[in-house]
Amino acid sequence: MSDLTRSVGIVQAQTAVFDTPLQLASGAVLPDYQLCFETYGTLNAARSNAILICHALSGHHHVAGRYTPEDKAAGWWDNMVGPGKPIDTDRFFVVGVNNLGGCHGSTGPSSINPATGQPWGSSFPVVTVPDWVRSQARLADRLGIDRWAAIIGGSLGGMQTLQWSIDYPERVAHALVIASAPKLSAQNIAFNDVARQAILTDPDFHGGDYYAHDAIPRRGLRLARMLGHITYLSDDGMGEKFGRMLKSGDYQFGYEVEFEIESYLRYQGDKFSDYFDANTYLLMTKALDYFDPAKDLNDDLVAALRKASARFMVASFTSDWRFSPERSREIVKALVAADKEVVYGEIESVHGHDAFLMLDAPYVNLMRAYLNRVAEEVNA
Amino acid sequence: MSTANTLRADLQLIADWVAPASRVLDLGCGDGALLSWLNRHKAVRGYGVDFDVNNVVRCVQAGVNAIQGNLETGLAEFEDQRFDHVVLSQTIQAMHNTEQILVEMLRVGREAIVTFPNFGYWENRWQILQGHMPVSETIPYQWYNTPNIHWCMLGDFEALCAKNGIQVLERVVMNEGKRILFLPNLRGSLAFYRVARQPA
Numbered sequence: 001m002s003d004l005t006r007s008v009g010i011v012q013a014q015t016a017v018f019d020t021p022l023q024l025a026s027g028a029v030l031p032d033y034q035l036c037f038e039t040y041g042t043l044n045a046a047r048s049n050a051i052l053i054c055h056a057l058s059g060h061h062h063v064a065g066r067y068t069p070e071d072k073a074a075g076w077w078d079n080m081v082g083p084g085k086p087i088d089t090d091r092f093f094v095v096g097v098n099n100l101g102g103c104h105g106s107t108g109p110s111s112i113n114p115a116t117g118q119p120w121g122s123s124f125p126v127v128t129v130p131d132w133v134r135s136q137a138r139l140a141d142r143l144g145i146d147r148w149a150a151i152i153g154g155s156l157g158g159m160q161t162l163q164w165s166i167d168y169p170e171r172v173a174h175a176l177v178i179a180s181a182p183k184l185s186a187q188n189i190a191f192n193d194v195a196r197q198a199i200l201t202d203p204d205f206h207g208g209d210y211y212a213h214d215a216i217p218r219r220g221l222r223l224a225r226m227l228g229h230i231t232y233l234s235d236d237g238m239g240e241k242f243g244r245m246l247k248s249g250d251y252q253f254g255y256e257v258e259f260e261i262e263s264y265l266r267y268q269g270d271k272f273s274d275y276f277d278a279n280t281y282l283l284m285t286k287a288l289d290y291f292d293p294a295k296d297l298n299d300d301l302v303a304a305l306r307k308a309s310a311r312f313m314v315a316s317f318t319s320d321w322r323f324s325p326e327r328s329r330e331i332v333k334a335l336v337a338a339d340k341e342v343v344y345g346e347i348e349s350v351h352g353h354d355a356f357l358m359l360d361a362p363y364v365n366l367m368r369a370y371l372n373r374v375a376e377e378v379n380a
Numbered sequence: 381m382s383t384a385n386t387l388r389a390d391l392q393l394i395a396d397w398v399a400p401a402s403r404v405l406d407l408g409c410g411d412g413a414l415l416s417w418l419n420r421h422k423a424v425r426g427y428g429v430d431f432d433v434n435n436v437v438r439c440v441q442a443g444v445n446a447i448q449g450n451l452e453t454g455l456a457e458f459e460d461q462r463f464d465h466v467v468l469s470q471t472i473q474a475m476h477n478t479e480q481i482l483v484e485m486l487r488v489g490r491e492a493i494v495t496f497p498n499f500g501y502w503e504n505r506w507q508i509l510q511g512h513m514p515v516s517e518t519i520p521y522q523w524y525n526t527p528n529i530h531w532c533m534l535g536d537f538e539a540l541c542a543k544n545g546i547q548v549l550e551r552v553v554m555n556e557g558k559r560i561l562f563l564p565n566l567r568g569s570l571a572f573y574r575v576a577r578q579p580a
Contacts, residue, residue: 311445332447333457336427344447345436362433369440 006083007074008040011065013105016142022100022135025290028125032114035139036098036105037061040081041089043144049380050093050145052136053077054153054160057228057284058276060104063096064089079359086367091380092149100135101127101283109279110211122208127283129156129291133163140171149378150174150371151310154356155323156284159291162331165308166293172310174374176367179320179356181327182301182334183292188322191231192285195224199278208279217278222269224281229268234319234352301334311341313370315363317355318348343370387417389557390570394467394493397550397574398424402464405489407451407481408471410435412444419443426463429455452477455484463489470518470570472496474527483544486577491549495572498553500533500565517556518569534565541575550574 015034022030038061043050053063055076064081066074081087081094098106101124109124140148151172153161158180165175184192199205202220206213230238238261245260257263294301312335316328325346335342345366349355355363374380387395391414398404400422406415409428412435418424428439428446439446449457452475466489468481473496475481485492497518498504504514513523521528532540534553541548553560553568560568 329457336447336457336462337459341445342427342447343436343440343445344449345433346448347433362437365437366433366440369437373440373443 006085007078008065008082008089010069011038011040011062011067011075013038013061015105016139018135018138018142020138022131022138024125024131025128026126030100030107030125033100033107033135034105035100035107035135036102037139038063038065038075038096039143040064040094040096041092043093044378044380046378047144047146048378049091049149049375050095050140050143051087052140052148052151052164053081053087053094053096054132054136054151054157054164055096055099056153056155056157057288058225058272058281059098059157060102061096061098061106062104063094077357079357080364080367086364086371087152088371088375091375092371095139095143095145097136097139099127099132099284101280101287103277103280108277109208109283110277119209119211121211121279124279124283126286126290128287129159129163130167132160132287133167136160136164137168137171147171147173149380150176150374152176152178153180154178155180155353156288156291159288162305163291163293165310165312166304169307169309172308173377174313174370175308175310176313176315176370177328177331178315179317179323179328179353180314180331181323182294182330184289185327189289191227191322192289195227196282196285198223198227199282202278205278208282210278216273218273221273221276221278221281222266225272225276226265226269229265231322232353234321234350236319237350237352240350301330302337305334305338305340308338308340313343313345313366315345315347315356315366317351317353317360317363318346319350320353320355322353385417387413390495390554390572391417391469393552393554393572394469394495395422397493398422398465400424403462405429405455405458405463405466407455407466407468407485409439409444409446412439412442412446414467414469415439415444416442451475451481454480455488458488460487461490465489465491465493467493469493469495470497473530473532475530478530479540479544482540482546486546486575491574491576492546493572493574494537495570496532496537497528498533498565498568498571499531500535501555501569502566503569505566516569534568534571537571537573541573545578546575547578548573548575 017034019032062075064075064078083090098104101108113120151161158177165172199220202217204215205217242261293304297303316325332344347363349360351358404426406428436446466485507514552572553564555569
């Protein structure tokens with residue numbers, strides 16, 4: 001698998017500014033906004049080889065490559081996107097986008113509200129998955145892409161992919177829904193609310209207007225991330241990596257970091273609170289909670305998916321308990337009942353929910369085989 | 381290779397039973413050879429089901445829609461009477477829930493096609509008489525490593541069908557790719573059944 005080490009190289013983010021107001025599901029209207037995005041590969045003359053990558057909860061537009069040669073970390077899905085990789089940038093034109101409400105260049109709570117000259121903060125409207133899809137469709141218009149060869153997303157990204165296939169059936173040829181669910185379970189919403197409560201009750205939160213107070217609700221964000229992290233890993237995977245390993249070899253009988261897993265979680269929490277915006281975390285988890293494409297159709301997912309004309313690939317991972325294989329099978333079942341074409345893979349993995357970012361061989365093989373099929377169809 | 385124009389003789393017989401433009405569910409679909417052929421030659425639509433992710437990958441390579449799943453736990457992904465034909469080719473003898481799968485097949489499909497190695501084939505009987513479990517082209521395993529756990533002969537399968545209100549529409553017995561009409565239970569190594577629910 002030497003080709004997996006190949007990279008799209010040095011990349012640069014771009015910004016698209018939209019001055020047509022965007023009506024949101026909540027009833028609010030964003031008068032204007034910008035989306036930050038990156039592209040890799042070349043759009044062919046027929047404009048038929050474009051792939052949209054939808055990001056998950058803490059994601060953004062930086063999917064692959066590096067910003068500078070010294071950059072330590074590559075884009076979040078660099079092992080899947082690049083020349084010769086399953087999402088092959090020698091064949092496809094790949095677009096990564098940061099969602100509205102984000103904190104990586106797209107308009108969000110930390111952006112300046114032109115009406116006040118102050119950061120939006122608590123006044124930034126709640127955004128939903130259908131809102132994102134509508135804003136992304138405008139980006140597609142801007143890029144001259146009438147129809148995506150494929151839209152691909154994991155977790156919250158998979159929800160956007162599903163929503164795209166329902167809201168713009170004529171614009172999606174293939175939808176790849178990975179480690180996702182047709183809607184969150186009560187347990188999932190519960191986890192999200194604990195994460196939100198950690199942020200909302202942080203004394204530095206200031207009702208969401210911490211920007212003006214020169215403060216950051218770092219503790220809350222850190223806790224939210226630690227909780228999230230636990231749920232994205234599996235017990236086996238965590239046990240394999242950390243077990244009960246101690247930092248100093250023996251019990252210290254105190255509350256400092258003793259176990260390696262504590263050290264790891266605190267490190268991840270700290271790192272996250274340095275670069276992620278607390279208001280964005282609140283918005284993204286709400287978008288997750290609200291996602292339910294069958295809500296207005298008497299909970300009939302089959303009826304919702306009947307509108308789609310895409311062909312689907314659904315994948316799940318055996319150790320993922322946050323978005324378990326059962327949830328993916330609900331999607332598959334509804335797609336079959338709606339008479340759609342669907343491929344489903346249930347990948348053996350110890351990596352929990354995070355497995356969709358890893359390189360388990362059957363997963364890579366499935367992605368590669370499916371995307372080869374897509375590439376052949378569009379002569380990419 | 382599954383994209384070839386010729387099918388293995390046993391799969392060809394199944395393919396002959398499938399109506400053009402029908403909906404087919406192929407259980408234990410392997411590399412998707414049958415569905416791929418049916419797709420191209422009979423405009424059939426459908427899904428393969430296989431337990432092994434590597435087979436799902438091979439199906440995708442062959443342009444076949446495959447759904448990874450465990451037949452032992454039933455066919456919960458599929459609604460009642462969704463398919464015209466449900467195929468189970470040389471798999472039923474390896475299943476734990478033999479009776480359940482047969483019933484499930486006719487829940488989701490109008491007709492089922494079941495094929496299995498005939499344990500009553502004379503060479504099998506002969507090997508048993510010599511004091512050994514049979515090993516042959518259709519049964520290429522030793523007793524200790526075989527996935528096959530539920531052996532049957534033609535009459536046994538037909539009795540199971542009768543018990544579940546299932547009607548045999550057609551039966552073909554083959555040996556080395558040829559149809560066997562005389563003494564089929566003795567001279568046939570592979571059995572093919574087309575079955576449906578008995579009308580109420």
